[in-house]
Amino acid sequence: MRADTTIEAAAPEIGVKLGARSWVVIVLSSALGFFALAWPLIIPAVGVAPQHATDAPFVFAAMLPLILLLVGAQLSEGGLDARSLAVLGVMSAMNAALRPVLGVGTAGIESVFFLLILGGRAFGPGFGYLLGFTSMFASALLTAGVGPWLPFQMMCAAWVGLAAGLLPKRVGGKTEIAMLCALGVLAAYAYGMMMNLWFWPFISGTDGGALGSLDYAPGAPLTENLVRFGWFTLITSTGGWDTGRAVTTALALALLGRPVLTVLRRASGMGRVVRTVAPASPSSPNPPEPVGRVGARDGSGGTPATMDA
Amino acid sequence: MIRFENVSFRYRHDTPLRLRDVSFTVEEGELCLVVGATGSGKSTLLGCINNLVPRFTGGTRSGRVIIDGVDTSHLLPRELARTVGYVGQDPMAGFVTDVVEDEVAYSMEQLGYPADEMRRRVEETLDLLGIADLRGRALRKLSGGQQQRVAIASVLATSPRVLVLDEPTSALDPVAAEEVLAIISRLVRDLGTTVVVAEHRMERVIEFADSVLVVGDDVHYGPPQTALLRSPVRPPLVELGVTLGWSPLPLTIRAARRHGSEQRRAWMELPPALGRPETAGPAALTGRAVVVTYGDVVAVAGVDLALHAGEVTALMGRNGSGKSSLLWAMHGAGRIDAGTVTLTDGSGIALVPQTPTDLLYLTTVEAECAAGDRASGRPVGTTLALLNRLVPGIDPASHPRDLSEGQKLAVVLAVELAGNPPVVLLDEPTRGLDYAAKNVLTEIVTTMAAEGRAVLIATHDVEMVAQTCSRVVVMAEGEVVSDGPTRDVLAGSALLAPQVAKVSNPIPVLTVQEYLDAC
Amino acid sequence: MHRAVLPRYLHPFAWWGYALALVAASSLTTNPLLLGGIILAVSVVTLSSRGDSPWGSHFHLYLWLGLFMVVMRIAFRIVFGGGGGPTVLFTIPEIPLPSWVQGVRLFGPVSLESLLTGLYDGMQLAAIVICIGAANSLANPKKLLASLPGAFYELGTVIVVAVSALPQLGESLLRVLRARKLRRGPRTRTRRDRLRFVETIIIPVLSDALERSLALAASMDVRGFGRSERPPPRNRRWSVVTGIASIVLLAVWSFRFVAKTPEISPFGVPLLSTVLMLGGLGCAVVAIRLAGGTVRRTQYRPIRWRAAESGVLASGVLVAVLVALVAAGDSSAVLAPTVVPLEWPTLTPLLAVALVLAVVPAALAPTPERRKVAA
Known part of the structure; x- marks a missing residue:
């Protein structure tokens, strides 16, 4: 009878489990998402009708939210407990707060990757992926950033969080921070390029009529469009915005990565502290309240008279 | 209603038992008070009632609930949400939504109540707790007492059979605490809800309690009078009764006055010799005509205050009366719009903020102490040694946030004291401290005063003031309304009198020790 | 009989449906008159129906963003080669670039045609952004999250938690900053110490936030969060299968769409593409339905779908239908006024009717309720 009523619960951990099915969904949706971004370069330029080149950005902008909804439904449904959910919510809020108040659509993110990368690293790829989603969405909601670009931002940020969670686990110490910094720089540039790639056909028209020299040229060979896009992204953002983002992210990770990571990892085991009062940690044999001893000390020899007064 | 059968709990196989073979039965409609020192397992026990322990915390539990x-x-x-309502310590941390009405409805939304029933219950619950006029307000703009009432409303909306409250007033000022406790006793009387409450302001609830659970190495359950005899922490009234062997044990001022009537008559004829505070040293910190304003709001309206070396001064007054603003203005870190603050001796002022953890950012106590050494330019180890004198037994390798509230306070105090400042200001240090932790604080404060420091404590805690402070300053609306020796200010006040003074009135005896000495 | 129209929030789906229909209409045209009309109509509706809600106050930001996009596009034309049209307005001396910079031209002659192309495309983008901004300002986001299908309940809760945690973070930050002034920096300040300052702020705020979030999780748990039963494994399996099928179908469709693969089109409808697209959408709906499981949650004070909601949605959809009709009809050229040769953009009567329809919600929608707030 006694044996029946013993309940064993695993020590609390924060994270989102990704099963094989979730992985399939993530990989397929990412592939489609990447196509939705990079179609101007991927599609063999020969076959593209001018009519569809104008339509395509709109069609993809309409399709991606649906894909993201699908992924969101599949991931969270697998097992998002109240604890991970609350931490996800609070970290999304922090990310949204770190983002400049006037984050203008495509290029407003300066420091959002910092906590995203650390969150993914501390709590695993599933958590990182969802954190990318929710951070972008929350910040868009709070800073008037809801627009056709939002699904693409959410997807790219989710990739960053996922990548941070997938980095080799064994690495620790300085190497770990260096690895995260490298990811930060890579993510900053890649993210900027992705968003430019999405924005490119919009901002620089696809109309055959009066073509600027940086515009997407439907029907032109891949190399030509690659060059055009290369200059577009280099001139508009890589030089300024993206580099700024890369530098701030890497700097923040190098300086704050270690202490923040410690705090996050501690949170994973902290679930047992339901309230503010902590139980005795196993490392200290003392009960948490050594107050009795002070009372018993009774002033004898305990008076700190040598205070350099 | 609630029965524990041989419940034991531990976090891991290699850690000691937090609860050992606990068995008791709380009857329906009872108000059961849970007492015990901080860290004794009170919260663990409460968590077992709705299986937060071990489901949420992890660990191994045996026995039956x-x-x-x-x-x-x-x-x-x-799955127990409909049966057991649970309210934690900090109401703000438990709110999911941001508007009163939505918060009250949240639990019912989760449980799938139909919309019309939900609407009816929300209205009823709002009225039951007297918060109907707050319905559209943002939760974080409410006062602490209002927030805690909303938190209680939000679990009561589903009419659970059992209400579990884990130190519901520890973050509140006395007025708000009174408000919340009055609501709790009303729930027991009017609705017959079974309530289990852990509360360190025991004196406020003990008279309504039907039973007491004393949590320590063993758990005792019984009617208040007998159970409290075994309790390691007791309110002054009970302490007095126990020491003097009063039987039955008085739980109210009225009962205690009946026991003490003879003693009072004796005192009326021969007044006891009560100590007067020693004359204080020279002024260490002097504020003249200090004014602090925030926009249109005047927080401090031209206050003159001098703190003397070796004197412990209490700064009292309701929330929003300007205590905190005055403290920060005197320190120099806060806003000051007019007036002057002069520090007689130049080596700085220490201020411990309301939330000491705001100052802790390193991963070990040792590292925090080392940072304190560096900040004050002292040889390595000074701060740690100081901490060991203040509160011995803190493992230097432990994480500051794992410490108890009292220990966190001590760490911050040690870091602040490393620079050997002649003036120490404490902003509501007693929040969340139980009797035992307050005793430590009293000890620390007395030591600091003995070293010739001037100490100012902003607090609501009358009992602590009676024990520790020699002078009391009361503020209201940004002005000082009374300033004098503790005995004169407290004993003569209807609101601020400590329990013992209420028993001995009109003889101004303040603490249990004084009462015993005067007998 | 006269029926009183009480102030209330309109169902968020009605506003989003209206706005998305206008987005669809905008994406069909580059006619500046029509686009300007849509922007105007949406602005009128938003300003008259948004109430004093906090989410409604952001609308002007979207207007600025729209303007920014138009200006950006025109500026692009001027800076990187604005030629390509017969009517050269002015010429900025071209800056010669090294030969390895293939194909990039800096400044040079600026033609009216190229500026107009920039303006037209920019206005289209601005109209889309402003329409979405309008939906964002009009629809109550809390009610929107509460109205989502069961499958998104958890993600929706994350957002709710995030939004309500933000002000607490701010308070926490202010508290820590104030407390920070109390711990003096080391006498000898190294650069490392100065950099440490950020750490001393962010660590307490973060620790505080995480501790709070765990208290929140406990509170949610004991109040019945997640009590709705998980879908049975069979549903879950099918949900994944249909989800994957949906992604694959849509991927094939979008590739064919962009690559313009030729196919049989009886009655002008591309057969395979339509089947692929509809199949993908259908699978997505099924997958989301199945993932939601047997949810037993309810909504407090739900907004019922009434006549006003239908009216608002219908007016938006009608606008899109009218524009689509014009696009399919003989006068479709009016939707995309050509730049070379230059022609003055015009509106047909049908399009004028569409613009009038787009403003109708301003009269249809009830004023949003004001929460009674005690002083």
Whole structure:
């Protein structure tokens, strides 16, 4: 009878489990998402009708939210407990707060990757992926950033969080921070390029009529469009915005990565502290309240008279 | 209603038992008070009632928990949501939504109540707790007492059979605490809800309690009078009764006055010799005509205050009376719009903020102390040695946030004291401290005063003031309304009198020790 | 009989449906008159129906963003080669670039045609952004999250938690900053110490936030969060299968769409593409339905779908239908006024009717309720 009523619960951990099915969904949706971004370069330029080149950005902008909804439904449904959910919510809020108040659509993110990368690293790829989603969405909601670009931002940020969670686990110490910094720089540039790639056909028209020299040229060979896009992204953002983002992210990770990571990892085991009062940690044999001893000390020899007064 | 059968709990196989073979039965409609020192397992015990322990915290629990005749041992906390309502210490941390009405409805939304029933219950619950006029307000703009009432409303909306409250007033000022406790006793009387409450302001609830659970190495359950005899922490009134062997043990001022009537008559004829505070040293910190304003709001309206070396001064007054603003203005870190503050001796002022953890950012106590050494330019180890003198037994390798509230306070105080400042200001240090932790604080403060420091404590805690402080300053609306020796200010006040003074009135005896000495 | 129209929030789906229909209409045209009309109509509706809600106050930001996009596009034309049209307005001396910079031209002659192309495309983008901004300002986001299908309940809760945690973070930050002034920096300040300052702020705020979030999780748990039963494994399996099928179908469709693969089109409808697209959408709906499971949650004070909601949605959809009709009809050229040769953009009567329809919600929608707030 006694044996029946013993309940064993695993020590609390924060994270989102990704099963094989979730992985399939993530990989397929990412592939489609990447196509939705990079179609101007991927599609063999020969076959593209001018009519569809104008339509395509709109069609993809309409399709991606649906894909993201699908992924969101599949991931969270697998097992998002109240604890991970609350931490996800609070970290999304922090990310949204770190983002400049006037984050203008495509290029407003300066420091959002910092906590995203650390969150993914501390709590695993599933958590990182969802954190990318929710951070972008929350910040868009709070800073008037809801627009056709939002699904693409959410997807790219989710990739960053996922990548941070997938980095080799064994690495620790300085190497770990260096690895995260490298990811930060890579993510900053890649993210900027992705968003430019999405924005490119919009901002620089696809109309055959009066073509600027940086515009997407439907029907032109891949190399030509690659060059055009290369200059577009280099001139508009890589030089300024993206580099700024890369530098701030890497700097923040190098300086704050270690202490923040410690705090996050501690949170994973902290679930047992339901309230503010902590139980005795196993490392200290003392009960948490050594107050009795002070009372018993009774002033004898305990008076700190040598205070350099 | 609630039955524990041989419940034991531990976090891991290699850690000691937090609860050992606990068995008791709380009857329906009882108000059961849970007492015990901080860290004694009170919260663990409360968590077992709705299976937060071990489902949420992890760990191994054996034994059975039976609620309303049903073995609930294997249910998840959320499956018990309709049966057990649970309210934690900090109401703000538990709010999911941001508007009063939505918060009250949240639990019912989760449980799938139909929309019309939900609407009816929300209205009823709002009225029951007297918060109907707050319905559209943002939760974080409410006062602490209002927030805690909303938190209680939000679990009561589903009419649970059992209400569990884990130190519901520890973050509140006395007025708000009174408000919340009055609501709790009303719930027991009017609705017959079974309430289990852990509360360190025991003196406020003890008279309504039907039973007491004393949590220590063993758990005792019984009627208040007998159970409190075993309790390691007791309110002054009970302490007095126990020491003087009063029987039955008085739980109210009225009962205690009956026991003490003879003693009072004796005192009326021969007044006891009560100590007067020693004359204080020279002024260490002097504020003249200090004014602090925030926009249109005047927080401090031209206050003159001098703190003397070796004197412990209490700064009292309701929330929003300007205590904190005055403290920060005197320190120099806060806003000051007019007036002057002069520090007689130049080596700085220490201020411990309301939330000491705001100052802790390193991963070990040792590292925090080392940072304190560096900041004050002292040889390595000074701060740690100081901490060991203040509160011995803190493992230097432990994480500051794992410490108890009292220990956190001590760490911050040690870091602040490393620079050897002649003036120490404490902003509501007693929040969240139980009797034992307050005793430590008293000890620390007395030591600091003995070293010739001037100490100012902003607090609501009358009992602590009676024990520790020699002078009391009361503020209201940004002005000082009374300033004088503790005995004169406290004993003569209807609101601020400590329990012992209420028993001995009109003889101004303040503490249990004084009462015993005067006998 | 006269029926009183009480102030209330309109169902968020009605506003989003209206706005998305206008987005669809905008994406069909580059006619500046029509686009300007849509922007105007949406602005009128938003300003008259948004109430004093906090989410409604952001609308002007979207207007600025729209303007920014138009200006950006025109500026692009001027800076990177604005030629390509017969009517050269002015010429900025071209800056010669090294030969390895293939194909990039800096400044040079600026033609009216190229500026107009920039303006037209920019206005289209601005109209889309402003329409979405309008939906964002009009629809109550809390009610929107509460109205989502069961499958998104958890993600929706994350957002709710995030939004309500933000002000607490701010308070926490202010508290820590104030407390920070109390711990003096080391006498000898190294650069490392100065950099440490950020750490001393962010660590307490973060620790505080995480501790709070765990308290929140406990509170949610004991109040019945997640009590709705998980879908049975069979549903879950099918949900994944249909989800994957949906992604694959849509991927094939979008590739064919962009690559313009030729196919049989009886009655002008591309057969395979339509089947692929509809199949993908259908699978997505099924997958989301199945993932939601047997949810037993309810909504407090739900907004019921009434006549006003239908009216608002219908007016938006009608606008899109009218524009689509014009696009399919003989006068479709009016939707995309050509730049070379230059022609003055015009509106047909049908399009004028569409613009009038787009403003109708301003009269249809009830004023949003004001929460009674005690002083």
